[in-house]
Amino acid sequence: MGVEVTKLPTGLTVVTDTMPHLETAALGVWAGVGGRDEKPDEHGISHLLEHMAFKGTTMRSAREIVEAIEAVGGDLNAGTSTETTAYYARVLKADVPLALDVLSDILANPSFVPEELEREKNVIVQEIGAAQDTPDDVVFEHLNELCFPDQPMGRSLLGTAKTLQAFDRDKLHGYLATHYRGPDMVVAAAGAVDHQRVVEDVTRHFASFNGGPAPKPQPAAFGKGGSRVVHRDLEQAHLTLALEGVPQADPSLFSLQVFTNILGGGMSSRLFQEVRENRGLCYSVYTFHAPYSDTGFFGLYTGTDPADAPEMMEVVVDIIGNAVETLGEAEVARARAQMKAGLLMALESCSARAEQLARHILAYGRPQTLQEMIEKIEAVSVESTRDAARALLARSKPAVVALGSGRGLDTAVTFAEGLTSPKSKAQLH
Numbered sequence: 001m002g003v004e005v006t007k008l009p010t011g012l013t014v015v016t017d018t019m020p021h022l023e024t025a026a027l028g029v030w031a032g033v034g035g036r037d038e039k040p041d042e043h044g045i046s047h048l049l050e051h052m053a054f055k056g057t058t059m060r061s062a063r064e065i066v067e068a069i070e071a072v073g074g075d076l077n078a079g080t081s082t083e084t085t086a087y088y089a090r091v092l093k094a095d096v097p098l099a100l101d102v103l104s105d106i107l108a109n110p111s112f113v114p115e116e117l118e119r120e121k122n123v124i125v126q127e128i129g130a131a132q133d134t135p136d137d138v139v140f141e142h143l144n145e146l147c148f149p150d151q152p153m154g155r156s157l158l159g160t161a162k163t164l165q166a167f168d169r170d171k172l173h174g175y176l177a178t179h180y181r182g183p184d185m186v187v188a189a190a191g192a193v194d195h196q197r198v199v200e201d202v203t204r205h206f207a208s209f210n211g212g213p214a215p216k217p218q219p220a221a222f223g224k225g226g227s228r229v230v231h232r233d234l235e236q237a238h239l240t241l242a243l244e245g246v247p248q249a250d251p252s253l254f255s256l257q258v259f260t261n262i263l264g265g266g267m268s269s270r271l272f273q274e275v276r277e278n279r280g281l282c283y284s285v286y287t288f289h290a291p292y293s294d295t296g297f298f299g300l301y302t303g304t305d306p307a308d309a310p311e312m313m314e315v316v317v318d319i320i321g322n323a324v325e326t327l328g329e330a331e332v333a334r335a336r337a338q339m340k341a342g343l344l345m346a347l348e349s350c351s352a353r354a355e356q357l358a359r360h361i362l363a364y365g366r367p368q369t370l371q372e373m374i375e376k377i378e379a380v381s382v383e384s385t386r387d388a389a390r391a392l393l394a395r396s397k398p399a400v401v402a403l404g405s406g407r408g409l410d411t412a413v414t415f416a417e418g419l420t421s422p423k424s425k426a427q428l429h
Contacts, residue, residue: 052112053107229402238404
């Protein structure tokens with residue numbers, strides 16, 4: 001019972017978390033490949049491959065794939081990120097073998113019918129168009145380019161109409177064969193599952209995913225900072241700021257996450273209280289930290305009236321700089337409580353459990369126990385949080401992007417660029 005792990009001779013890892021009180025199960029295949037693994041002429045192929053997985057195999061048509069799962073009341077989905085691609089299902093406990101059969105079929109036997117491929121390319125072109133009509137997406141696309149210049153991590157996961165047009169079935173088969181290897185894949189399941197039965201089914205269905213590990217992506221190199229103003233006729237000014245964070249395995253990860261939460265992690269955060277509640281400068285303001293295998297991304301977003309953009313960014317910079325040395329025990333305790341509650345609430349979902357197990361295997365080589373994670377959260381102190389914040393401001397210059405109209409945007413980004421200036425740093429010591 002509980003979490004069990006088996007590594008197959010192919011290198012593929014099977015991990016399960018048995019929850020005997022449930023009647024359903026969540027399961028999926030996580031591959032350690034995403035947007036950062038793409039060469040320039042492969043831009044967008046990870047996402048396209050994920051889309052094509054549901055468009056037919058040598059055994060099932062596209063319709064038969066979805067009908068097989070939905071006929072038993074289940075659902076099927078997938079997602080692509082910077083470092084992983086996931087294919088997952090939620091079914092009743094009796095249908096776990098069926099779900100594993102379908103998931104293995106879409107990855108081991110894709111047909112990549114040319115007509116379906118062209119149709120799906122057009123669907124993604126429409127998705128690109130929709131993203132370009134969404135200011136939140138546009139501003140972060142520019143921010144990623146600024147943070148990771150001339151690197152796969154700085155490019156949109158969707159690709160472009162031009163790069164998509166160059167992909168054919170041979171290109172997709174080649175990318176699949178190169179990057180979907182047993183040592184870089186995890187089958188995770190949580191809920192009403194039997195570990196040994198899952199291992200047997202995976203051993204049979206995923207035998208073709210063998211060979212050595214996939215090639216490693218190029219190391220990430222956070223850029224030199226700087227700013228970009230993107231002029232668009234919009235009602236709001238969308239302001240973003242980023243600093244280099246820390247990797248997934250960095251000892252200061254939890255302390256930096258506590259600092260991130262204190263700054264902009266909820267309604268009690270410093271940014272929310274000052275710029276929204278006290279000054280009424282915005283509707284939305286938040287900070288986040290995304291850890292990767294070899295780097296991290298600390299980000300801030302807010303939207304405000306273009307005329308208020310300079311004041312907004314000046315206040316944001318002041319709050320960040322001030323928080324480093326004035327954050328106290330009550331704020332740290334509140335952030336720790338938020339993190340523990342978020343962790344425990346998520347683990348009440350078998351889908352969240354399966355995803356967490358898979359991500360732990362890919363990041364650490366093993367699942368971390370709940371007790372380990374809680375101990376790491378509880379170990380965060382005021383001083384460790386301040387140290388993580390100081391390191392954050394010293395690690396890189398800020399990358400700043402403003403999207404909207406009005407002359408105030410240039411002034412706003414100038415304020416933001418001063419976050420890690422010598423004068424600002426002097427105030428931190």
